[in-house]
């Protein structure tokens with residue numbers, strides 16, 4: 463197995479409670495509890511649960527008013543949802559290369575890609591390790607661009623003690639079953655620029671209606687006031703998320719323990735074989751969402767994956783660069799070749815990492831990795 467949700471009796475108990483309460487639609491008591499936990503954890507001033515991270519990214523694209531002719535800078539090495547959100551508004555993703563060590567957006571190249579059509583920068587914190595987010599903030603304010611953080615990997619991640627997802631105007635989280643904390647399918651939008659986006663975010667998420675204001679008694683009827691859709695998850699799913707977030711530290715500690723063991727126990731092998739381990743820059747704390755190795759070549763990427771598969775261990779590559787993907791070529795613009803993204807995509811191998819991985823499994827993965835011999839010329 464490669465990833466697996468970490469479930470306990472608490473999820474079952476809260477799901478049963480949510481069913482018994484009978485309020486199955488969104489924005490019930492468990493939605494409020496999960497939302498409060500997310501505010502507390504991240505420090506974000508305003509959080510809205512959504513049906514997915516992809517939908518939170520779509521909400522962000524609606525909120526920054528993207529339209530035809532607008533451009534948004536994003537890294538080539540990211541999940542398709544970041545680009546889809548832009549394309550669905552008729553705007554153009556502009557793909558930029560990444561840093562060879564962190565695989566996060568290359569800031570100098572992002573700056574060079576700014577045009578008079580650029581309206582926003584959409585950035586991912588790969589593996590929950592911060593992109594150069596302080597520099598990005600400065601860049602965006604200098605050019606009057608909105609900053610969107612896709613923090614799907616980074617719940618529990620910090621840069622200089624500040625939680626990721628609180629630097630941009632808007633940020634997104636994912637609670638997909640493959641993420642550290644899950645509700646099966648789900649996500650959240652973090653609204654940090656409250657003045658500009660908070661009240662509209664609430665409306666767009668509720669079918670373009672002012673229903674939330676109505677329930678707070680601020681208006682006496684609710685009606686259609688803006689464009690929007692239905693991005694509210696059921697309170698059943700929020701119940702599951704509440705349980706996961708209440709178990710936050712336990713899940714985090716176990717993941718960090720596994721990550722540390724991989725990092726320490728593959729270090730000598732990596733050094734001998736010319737394999738590069740994950741690099742965690744100063745000031746970054748990450749929540750052990752993933753563990754990757756950078757192999758010398760694509761031959762050794764396939765080589766290690768096959769070697770592990772033969773030992774019953776599932777390891778895998780990750781994102782395929784968006785700039786050269788079929789949809790990326792159709793809808794995007796790529797001012798400069800994204801050579802680093804292409805090289806790294808062909809070198810990266812991720813090891814299985816989930817909280818329920820037991821110590822003998824970790825031993826087996828380490829033994830599998832360190833028994834591999836690099837084939838390509840170095």
Ligand SMILES: *Cc1c(COP(=O)(O)O)cnc(C)c1O
Pocket residue numbers: 513514515516517540541543544586612614615635636637638647648649
């Ligand atoms: C998983 C993931 C998404 C999509 O999340 P969903 O909740 O499945 O929509 C978006 N961006 C990144 C970086 C992801 O890893």
